[in-house]
Amino acid sequence: MAAATDGAEFPCSLTLDIPFPTARLASIALQALGVDKELSPLVRRTLSTVAPEGFQDESVLRTKYVATTNRMLRVAVNSFMDSLALVLEVQEQLDVDVLAAGNAKTAD
Amino acid sequence: MVISIRAPLAIGGRNLTWKPVLLFDLQSHHSITNQPQPNIMPDKEGRHIALGCEGSANKLGIGIIAHDPVTGASTVLSNIRDTYNSPPGTGFLPKDTAAHxxxxxxxxxLRALREASITPEEIDCICFTRGPGMGxxxxxxxxxxxxxxLLWGNKPLVGVNHCVGHIEMGRAITGAENPVVLYVSGGNSQVIAYAEQRYRIFGETLDIAVGNCLDRFARTLKISNDPAPGYNIEQLAKKGGRILLDMPYAVKGMDCSFSGILARADELAQQMFKSGRTSDGEEFGPEDLCFSLQETVFAMLVEITERAMAHVGSKQVLIVGGVGSNERLQEMMGAMARDRGGSVYATDERFCIDNGIMIAHxxxxxxxxxxxxxxxxxxxTQRFRTDEVFVKWRE
Known part of the structure; x- marks a missing residue:
């Protein structure tokens, strides 16, 4: 997306770098969250995985938001954070190795 | 935000084939349990297993089902549900429901996996509700x-139409082969029959769903949403029956309209709060309102269902969706079907009300x-009509 060139139309921006334990989990989050498009034409989002400085593995989920107003930016980022929290919780408790180790918290 | 949770509903276990469910054989006037199912656990290696996730309205449901590739028998391994109930006088809003x-x-x-005692490797596909429902x-x-x-090694995803989930689960549970389906819930009201690879909609609501009409009337009366507003209306209606208040009857061809009836019921409720008497001076209470509302809207549903049966030449009716668990509706439908020499198939609340197992199935x-x-x-997608789905798995 042409976020960089849209500075005039989309003056409000926020970039979030979310570190994951592994590149695999970062990539899964990217794929799970990337499917749903932003609902508002006043907000644009780009998702990518990047490697932290000095590392090879792309274990950081980089989320760039640009929006026409700060209000739109806040609404979009809040919603993204809600979804991200869900992905993290599912990864933490329902990954294959976690279930195999029986470390998952009991349901009740 | 207030989230009130009732004890999650747990069904199933490893060795459980279909547990007895309500099945009304109205010709013999006996409520019988489910048809005998072969009590064979599908072969561990060969069986197909699906996990289904449902969350189109205020119920979050996750269920795990196994299909035997040889006999075709289905086994519910687990079916867990958790319902978001908003306080009395209010409805559930999309934002709060999503947070729930x-x-x-x-x-x-975790509970669904534990009850089914299976590992992710044994699961063939992950099914989820695509729509219709709240975004x-x-x-x-x-x-x-x-x-x-993605976590479980790129298991295939299968997007499921919520209405088709209800229909298929109803067919599987009751054994009804080719019924006219009445699908009635808080979000949908449709009369459906199968023809040439599609579930065709014969009639439907022109405005709000019948369950929405009942839910919103429960809000007017400020009665509890727990376990469900429709259930509490049904209980109140059982105390009524003394008088039938006059409400509009809105059947238009094969379709129904419920919003005008709701407006009239709300008006009568205001009159009840004010004077407690009808214009004829007769006393009436919430139980009379609930009774009259139910009788009116259910009579409409029975009428359009009967017309669809006559049109299709079917003698079976299958009722699915949350309102389908209303025993008065089942009873009225039964009387109609009996007159036609047919029968009604209905399931209980575990399978009628939104659940994960129907999506898995x-x-x-x-x-x-x-x-x-x-x-x-x-x-x-919030809008996803029943007849958009190509039903490849039926003749």
Whole structure:
């Protein structure tokens, strides 16, 4: 997306770098969250995985938001954070190795 | 935000084939238990297993089902549900409902896995509700379903139409082969019959769903939403029956309209709060209102269902959806079907009210015909009509 060139139309921006334990989990989050498009034409989002400085593995989920107003930016980022929290919780408790180790918290 | 949770509903276990469910054989006037199912656990190696995630309205449901490839028998391995109930006088809003589904997804999923005692490797596909329903709750559950699919080694995703889930589960539970289906819930009211690879809509509501009419009337009366507003109306209506208040009867061809009836019921409720008497001076209370509302809207549903039966030449009626658990509706439908020499099939609240197992079941039927939903297309849609689905798994 042409976020960089849209500075005039989309003056409000926020970039979030979310570190994951592994590149695999970062990539899964990217794929799970990337499917749903932003609902508002006043907000644009780009998702990518990047490697932290000095590392090879792309274990950081980089989320760039640009929006026409700060209000739109806040609404979009809040919603993204809600979804991200869900992905993290599912990864933490329902990954294959976690279930195999029986470390998952009991349901009740 | 207030989230009130009732004890999650747990059904099933490893060795459980279909537990007895309500099945009304109205010709013999006996309520009998389910048809005998072969009590054979599908072969561990050969069986197909699906996990289904449902969250189109205020119920979050996750269920795991197994299909035997030889006998075709279905086995419910687990069926867990958690309901978001808003306080009396209010309805559930998309934002709060989505927050509930996100908050409870992991614990419901863990319970479903534990009850089924299976590992992710044994699961063939992850099914989720694509629609119709509320956008935000649908999307929350889809995000979690995608994450599971990716975490568990790219398990295929299967997007399921919510209405088709209800129909397939109703057919599987009751054994009704080719019934006219009345699908009535808080969001949908349709009369459906199967023809040439599609579930065709013969009649439907022109405005709000019948369940929405009942739910909103429960709000007017400020009665509890727990366990469900419709259930509490039904209990109140059982105390009524003394008088039938006059309400509009709105059948238009094969379709129904409920919003005008709701407006009239609300008016009568205001009159009750004010004077407690009808214009004829007769005393009336909430139980009379609930009774009259139920009798009126259910009579309309029975009428359009009967017309569809006559048109299709079917003697079976299958009632699915949350309102389908109303015993008065089942009774009225039964009287009509009996007059026609037919019978009514209904399930109990475990399978009538939204649940994960119906999504798993319908998804697995589609999966076995080769249907897949690619990750990049695994979005949700608030509008997704029953007849859009190509039903490849039926003759």
């Amino acid at each position: 589904h996100r908050a409870y997804f992991v614990r419901v999923a 935000a709750p649908l999307t929350s559950v889809a995000i979690a379903a995608r994450t599971l699919s 319908a998804g697995l039927l589609a999966y076995k015909t080769g249907f897949r939903t690619p990750l990049e297309e695994s979005t949700c």
